Amino acid sequence: RSIVVDHSELVPPRGVFLVMRTGTRAVGCGAVKKTSPEVGYVKRMWVDGSLRGQGLGRRLLHALEDAAVELGCSRVQLETNQALTEAIRLYRTAGYEEVAPFNEEPYAHHWFEKRLGP
Numbered sequence: 001r002s003i004v005v006d007h008s009e010l011v012p013p014r015g016v017f018l019v020m021r022t023g024t025r026a027v028g029c030g031a032v033k034k035t036s037p038e039v040g041y042v043k044r045m046w047v048d049g050s051l052r053g054q055g056l057g058r059r060l061l062h063a064l065e066d067a068a069v070e071l072g073c074s075r076v077q078l079e080t081n082q083a084l085t086e087a088i089r090l091y092r093t094a095g096y097e098e099v100a101p102f103n104e105e106p107y108a109h110h111w112f113e114k115r116l117g118p
Contacts, residue, residue, distance in 0.1 A: 003105050005043055009033040015040075016067045020047070020060055027051050032064045032076065040068030042078040045087075057090050065116055075115045079108035 010017040015033030019026050030045035042064050047057045068076050078096070080087050088110060092098075096112035103111075 002107055003043075003103060005031060005033060013071060015071065016064075017044075018060065018063055018067065020056060020063075022051075028056055028060050030060050030064050032068045032071070032073075034071055034073065035077070037072065038074045040064075040071060040073035040076040042068075042076055045078075052086065057087070058094065061090065061094055065114070069116050074117055075113060077102055077111070077113045079103065079105050079111045081107050082109035 007017075009015050010031050010033055013034075015031060017031045018029060020028035026048075028045075028047040028051075031043045032040045033043065035041045042061075045057070045060060045064070047060065065076060077099075078091065079101075080091070082088075091112045094114070096114045099111050099113045101108070101111045102113075
């Protein structure tokens with residue numbers, strides 16, 4: 001029931017999908033896709049549970065924001081579930097502000113947005 005993202009939406013110039021690796025092991029991933037000429041939508045962000053608390057999520061989020069800027073976005077949006085307390089804390093401390101729902105993601109309880117740029 002979750003909002004589906006088609007793989008064609010995750011390649012430039014429409015979006016990107018990033019994989020974070022330690023050696024050959026994938027330890028995190030995330031996507032950003034354009035929902036309008038100036039808005040990027042962060043989706044599927046994940047970091048291996050055994051490596052959480054080491055700043056990898058913050059690094060991945062910054063990389064996704066940088067990718068959004070390269071795609072021409074001036075702001076990014078994302079949503080998350082209330083059970084993901086670490087993610088909510090990450091987004092808030094990274095400058096995301098809670099906003100009114102911008103989609104109908106059935107598993108979301110919080111919607112966030114951040115302006116990008118200087």
